[in-house]
Amino acid sequence: MRHLPAFLDIAGRPCLVIGGGDVAARKIALLERAGGRVHVTSPKLVPSLSRDVAAGRIRHLSDNFSPDQLDGSALVIAATSDRVLNAHVSWEAQRRGIPVNVVDDPALCTFQVPAIVDRAPVLIAISTGGASPVLARWVRRRIEGFLPVALGRLAELADRWRPAAKSHLASVDARKAFWESVFDGPAVQLALDGRNDDADSVLRETLDRSRSIPGAIHLVGAGPGDPELLTLRAHRLLQSADIIVHDRLVSPEILDLARRDADRIYVGKAAGAHSMSQDDINALLIRLGRQGKQVVRLKGGDPFVFGRGGEEMLAVEAAGIPCHIVPGITAAAGIGAATGIPLTHRGTAQNVTFITGHGKNGEPHADWPTLARGGQTIVVYMGLAALPRITRQLLDHGLAADVPVAVIEKGTTPDQRVIVGALDSIADTVLRNDIAGPALTIIGEVAAFARQSEDLSQSPALVAAG
Numbered sequence: 335m336r337h338l339p340a341f342l343d344i345a346g347r348p349c350l351v352i353g354g355g356d357v358a359a360r361k362i363a364l365l366e367r368a369g370g371r372v373h374v375t376s377p378k379l380v381p382s383l384s385r386d387v388a389a390g391r392i393r394h395l396s397d398n399f400s401p402d403q404l405d406g407s408a409l410v411i412a413a414t415s416d417r418v419l420n421a422h423v424s425w426e427a428q429r430r431g432i433p434v435n436v437v438d439d440p441a442l443c444t445f446q447v448p449a450i451v452d453r454a455p456v457l458i459a460i461s462t463g464g465a466s467p468v469l470a471r472w473v474r475r476r477i478e479g480f481l482p483v484a485l486g487r488l489a490e491l492a493d494r495w496r497p498a499a500k501s502h503l504a505s506v507d508a509r510k511a512f513w514e515s516v517f518d519g520p521a522v523q524l525a526l527d528g529r530n531d532d533a534d535s536v537l538r539e540t541l542d543r544s545r546s547i548p549g550a551i552h553l554v555g556a557g558p559g560d561p562e563l564l565t566l567r568a569h570r571l572l573q574s575a576d577i578i579v580h581d582r583l584v585s586p587e588i589l590d591l592a593r594r595d596a597d598r599i600y601v602g603k604a605a606g607a608h609s610m611s612q613d614d615i616n617a618l619l620i621r622l623g624r625q626g627k628q629v630v631r632l633k634g635g636d637p638f639v640f641g642r643g644g645e646e647m648l649a650v651e652a653a654g655i656p657c658h659i660v661p662g663i664t665a666a667a668g669i670g671a672a673t674g675i676p677l678t679h680r681g682t683a684q685n686v687t688f689i690t691g692h693g694k695n696g697e698p699h700a701d702w703p704t705l706a707r708g709g710q711t712i713v714v715y716m717g718l719a720a721l722p723r724i725t726r727q728l729l730d731h732g733l734a735a736d737v738p739v740a741v742i743e744k745g746t747t748p749d750q751r752v753i754v755g756a757l758d759s760i761a762d763t764v765l766r767n768d769i770a771g772p773a774l775t776i777i778g779e780v781a782a783f784a785r786q787s788e789d790l791s792q793s794p795a796l797v798a799a800g
């Protein structure tokens with residue numbers, strides 16, 4: 335795109351035009367339509383301009399241009415056949431930071447005057463970047479051909495109903511859906527025909543129908559960190575949500591994928607440092623849902639795996655608000671893929687168990703005798719602090735001391751670190767390597783497969799330890 339399309343408000347502001355011929359007269363007419371106060375400089379004026387001056391509609395400053403005439407101008411248009419004069423005007427205007435247009439000379443312009451289709455208040459501007467005014471006019475004729483002459487009445491209708499739509503429909507999505515159904519519905523023809531009362535009653539009915547559409551909470555899994563592991567559904571919802579309620583494990587790259595004007599609320603939880611209690615989070619979701627918002631509650635990994643998604647779903651549904659679940663790639667699956675660790679492996683690991691190192695009272699709870707039987711994989715979430723106690727339990731219940739264990743920090747991200755060791759020494763190795771978390775621990779023969787992923791070849795090397 336060569337130029338930024340923008341519409342200038344020049345109402346009541348001085349606009350200088352250099353030139354008094356037919357071309358200048360056309361530009362002046364345009365400036366007057368937009369409410370500009372036109373000052374003109376030219377030794378001669380065509381009769382229509384002389385009449386405007388006589389009637390006081392425009393002001394004839396002088397016969398000749400002098401740079402001080404530019405002072406205070408909102409913009410300047412040079413419409414003379416004298417290229418040296420035009421260049422002088424352009425230079426002086428640019429020096430003062432005043433937007434300048436030189437008719438038919440794009441190189442001297444800082445703005446273009448586009449061809450326009452005027453269906454006030456709807457205004458369509460067409461630019462060819464100065465390449466061909468004739469092409470711009472051809473495009474304008476084609477657009478004019480299919481747009482109703484009374485298009486402005488639709489804008490008036492929208493303007494009339496905007497405050498009501500805004501106050502009755504809290505969410506951007508609900509308002510968008512409302513206006514789409516208005517413009518696809520019978521109100522359009524009624525308004526174009528000038529039947530305002532009938533158009534208004536159609537809008538009233540449409541608004542009543544739209545008000546009954548409730549807000550909803552979408553519990554969305556954001557995956558373990560790599561934005562490419564987001565599901566298509568999660569991505570679509572991020573692009574349309576009114577509000578994103580997210581926690582600590584959701585990476586900034588993933589939040590960047592959300593709609594720019596969506597509100598973001600951080601309710602993050604770090605081990606031992608809850609910034610908002612679970613009850614407060616539930617209450618927040620219910621409040622937003624009742625306001626008719628489309629809320630994406632974005633959670634690291636999968637919302638139903640150690641994510642307290644179940645509690646949020648039950649609370650939201652008990653309040654009568656629809657709750658939709660969008661699964662995410664849980665840390666175990668994402669990290670398994672990123673490190674080449676198959677969670678089950680024929681002949682080596684017949685089953686996999688996900689446990690948390692942070693049970694209800696903060697201590698790890700598990701069926702240790704069953705887990706210590708071997709031939710299986712144990713994945714420990716939130717297990718960094720409890721790692722010495724978890725490994726002790728497994729050893730005490732008979733799991734072999736040399737069973738491989740992999741601890742993966744910030745898995746699937748460019749900062750991923752993988753530490754591999756044996757069951758009886760991994761807790762010390764983790765301490766020595768300053769693993770900070772989030773970290774996942776994978777215990778079992780499959781942990782010996784651990785490698786740094788191909789995709790993450792730029793990241794720090796695998797640390798292999800005994």
Ligand SMILES: C[S@@+](CC[C@H](N)C(=O)[O-])C[C@H]1O[C@@H](n2cnc3c(N)ncnc32)[C@H](O)[C@@H]1O
Nearest residue numbers: 635636639641664665715716744745772773774
């Ligand atoms: C509250 S749990 C949330 C689990 C999440 N719902 C899931 O399905 O992955 C947080 C724990 O998940 C693990 N985790 C999540 N993302 C991780 C990552 N990128 N790297 C390592 N561990 C991760 C860590 O054990 C962390 O302490």
